[in-house]
Amino acid sequence: MNLNSKDMACVxxxxxxxxxxCLTTVPIRDATFSVTSICREPRADEANDVRLPVSExxxxxxxxxxxxxxxxxxxGSCTKVRRFARGTICLVDLADGAAIRLNSRLRSLAFVLPKALFSETAELSPETGRRRLICRxxxxxxxxRNLGTALLAFFAGTGTAPAPLRPVAVAICAHLLHRYGEPIEGSVGKAQGALVREEPGTTLRPLATQIDRAKSHLANHALSLADVAxxxxxxxxxxxxxxxxxxxxxxxxxxxxRGLH
Incomplete structure (x- = not known):
C-alpha cells in the first residue's frame, strides 16, 4: 500500500x-496537507505494531x-524502547516506509506531508532554494507545540476543516523547512552569490550578517542557544x-x- 495525497485518511x-x-487541505497549489488526531491504547492481545507504507x-x-x-x-527485530516526551516530535522520510512497536498509550498529531508540498512552500521564498528535511x-x-494547540481547536469543532487551517498548514511547512531543511545539492536560491563562506547547515545569508544577528539575539536570555542558531x-x-x-x-x-555586545 502506498500513501498518496488523495487518500490521507488511511494513516x-x-x-x-x-x-x-483527519483534517486535510490544499494550502498552496496542488499538494495536500493532512493531520490526524491519534489516540491509541496498547492492546494486550497483539503486537501493537504501526506500519507506514512507502510514500513520497x-x-x-x-x-x-x-x-x-x-x-x-x-x-523484523526491534530497537530499544525509547521514551518520547510530550511536546517532542518525530520526523521521518517515508521513502522506505516506517514501522514502530508501541509500548504505551499514544496520543499524538500525525502529519503526512508530501514532498511536493515543501517544493511549493519553498517557492513562496525563492531565496531559500529546494531543500530536504532532516529526520529528527x-x-x-x-x-x-504551539501550532499543534491551534490544530486541536479544529478537531474540537465540527470535524470540517475551516478556512483558517490553510495558513496554519503553511506555517508548519515553512517552520519545518527553516528548522530541519538542508539544501539539495545543485539547487540553491538567488542569494548564493552573497555568501562569504558556504557550509552545510546554513541558509544563504552573508556570514557577517548571520553573526551580527546572533550577537543581537544572544542579548535576549529568553532564547536558548539553539533558538539563536x-x-x-x-x-x-x-x-x-x-x-x-x-x-x-x-x-x-x-x-x-560576558555581555560582549
Whole structure:
C-alpha cells in the first residue's frame, strides 16, 4: 500500500484507529496537507505494531503526552524502547516506509506531508532554494507545540476543516523547512552569490550578517542557544558554535555570559 495525497485518511488505519479524525487541505497549489488526531491504547492481545507504507512524503508526529515505542527494523527485530516526551516530535522520510512497536498509550498529531508540498512552500521564498528535511526523533519543538494547540481547536469543532487551517498548514511547512531543511545539492536560491563562506547547515545569508544577528539575539536570555542558531539560519547548533568561535574567538555562551555586545 502506498500513501498518496488523495487518500490521507488511511494513516489512521495504519495506527489501528480507522475512526481517527483527519483534517486535510490544499494550502498552496496542488499538494495536500493532512493531520490526524491519534489516540491509541496498547492492546494486550497483539503486537501493537504501526506500519507506514512507502510514500513520497514525510511523516511527522507531535506527541501530545509522553509515549514509549521502539523502531521495527527491516528484518523484523526491534530497537530499544525509547521514551518520547510530550511536546517532542518525530520526523521521518517515508521513502522506505516506517514501522514502530508501541509500548504505551499514544496520543499524538500525525502529519503526512508530501514532498511536493515543501517544493511549493519553498517557492513562496525563492531565496531559500529546494531543500530536504532532516529526520529528527524526540526533539522538543516549541513552535510545533504551539501550532499543534491551534490544530486541536479544529478537531474540537465540527470535524470540517475551516478556512483558517490553510495558513496554519503553511506555517508548519515553512517552520519545518527553516528548522530541519538542508539544501539539495545543485539547487540553491538567488542569494548564493552573497555568501562569504558556504557550509552545510546554513541558509544563504552573508556570514557577517548571520553573526551580527546572533550577537543581537544572544542579548535576549529568553532564547536558548539553539533558538539563536535557528533564528540566524543555522540548522545545527554545533555548526553555529564553530562558526561563531571562528569569527569572534569565543563561544556563544561565553559571549552571552560576558555581555560582549
Amino acid at each position: 489512521g488505519i495504519c495506527f489501528g484507529t480507522p475512526e481517527a479524525p 512524503s514525510y511523516f511527522l508526529m507531535l506527541y501530545l503526552e509522553d509515549a514509549e515505542h521502539a523502531d521495527i527494523r527491516a528484518d 526523533r524526540g526533539e522538543p519543538d516549541s513552535v510545533l 535557528h533564528a540566524c539560519g543555522f540548522d545545527d547548533l554545533g555548526h553555529f558554535e564553530r562558526v561563531f568561535v571562528g569569527e569572534t574567538g569565543v563561544t556563544p555562551s561565553v559571549w552571552r555570559r
